Amino acid sequence: MSDFVAALPMYDWPEMRSEVDAQWARLRDAFRQKGIDAPQTIARFNADLRPVEGGIRDAAGKVIAPDPATLPPGELDFHGLWLHPALLFAQTCWGPMETGLSEHVQVIGQPSYDAFEGGQGELYSSAIVMRAGEAPSIGSPADGSPLIPLDILRGKHFTFNSLDSMSGIVGLTRDLEALGESLEIFSERSESGGHRASIVAIAEGRADIAAIDCLSLALAQRFEPAAEAVAVVGWTRRRKGLPFITARSTPEKIVVALREAVAALA
Template sequence: MSNFVAALPMYDWPEMRSEVDAEWARLRDAFRQRGIDAPQTIARVNADLWPVDGGIRDAAGKVIAPDPATLPPDELDFHGLWLHPALLFAQTCWGPMELGLSEHVQVVGQPSYDAYEGGQGELYSSAIVMRADGSPSVRAPDDGSPLVPLDLLRSMRFTFNHSDSMSGFVGLTRDLEALGESLNIFSERSESGGHRASIVAIAEGKADVAAIDCQSWALARRFEPAAEAVTVVGWTRRRRGLPFITARTTPEPVKNILVDLLSSPGAVGTTVR
């Protein structure tokens, strides 16, 4: 049994489980062929993570996350996953990375967003969505520049997945600031807990606007019925997408193999560096 843990939680919708498992199988097999003892399956809940007696500590010995064994077993604490000392491979977001996560992990690659409108290579943008009114959806600018419809957004109720999310909160905040505005343009702000929940909230009339990263928006159009009641009215600036990370304590030879595999064209089929 592998001593490592791995996860691909960011787009792991229930309808996507088989595709996510297949993606991990490709990665796992590529890692194993290079001598890395990658785990057979990915972690999806706290119970899948190795216990860490006394809590997860940083290099100075300070506790920075609780022992996963003390957390609800059927939930997944993202920060506990990202900070886990046995983390071999996972996705995260540049929002948490900028807020301190980068001190405790190593970036080993970036996914490609070429398959999604609003994406280009390792860059992605977020669709700014509102309840559909019969108008056609706004296409993503070819050059990746922001397209923020201030007149439509003013006095609307803004909902977001998490306040540390680059795609759902931070990116739009920065685009507004570049236009001389702020989140005060909105009459209300509420945290939904996830991009899918934001879309449902807009469809149900509980909120008016949200920023949904381009891959999540593509998933919503495939799997979430509420997306039919929502339309794209603008786009945030293209920024780096979700980075792939490994623990700061991952041995250098292992980290180098991960970087090499993820930067090799066609090595795992879905990543670029």
């Protein structure tokens, strides 16, 4: 059994489990060909993570995350995963990276978003969505520039997946600031807990506006019936998509091999 931990939690919707497992199988086999003892399967729950007695600590010995064994076994604490000392490979968001996670991990690479409207190579943008029929639908700008419909957004209830999400709130905040505006443009703001939940909230009339990264929107259009009730009315600027990471303690030789394997699969 491998001593490492791996996970691909960011787009691991229930309907996507087989596709995510297949993605990991390709990565795992490529890593093993490089001599890396990659785990057979990915972690999906706290119970899948190795216990860390006394909690997860940084290089100075400060506890930065609880022992996974003390957390609800049927849930997954993202920060506990990302900060786990045995982390070989996972995907995160640049929001958490900018707020301290980058000090504890190493970036391995970036996936391609070429297959999705709003994506180009390692860059992606978020679709600004609201209920269908309330504003004209619009395609993604070819040059990746932001398209922020201020008149449409003003006075609306904005919902977002989490406060540290680049795609759900941070990117939009920066685009608004570039236009001399802020989140105060909205009459109300609420945290939904996930991009899918934001789409459902809009479809059900519990919110008006959300920023949904282009890949999550594509998944919703495949699997979430509520997506039929929303339309794209704007786009955020293209930014780097979700990075692949490994623990800060992963040896340099393994980091180099991981990067080579990911690049070869791109």
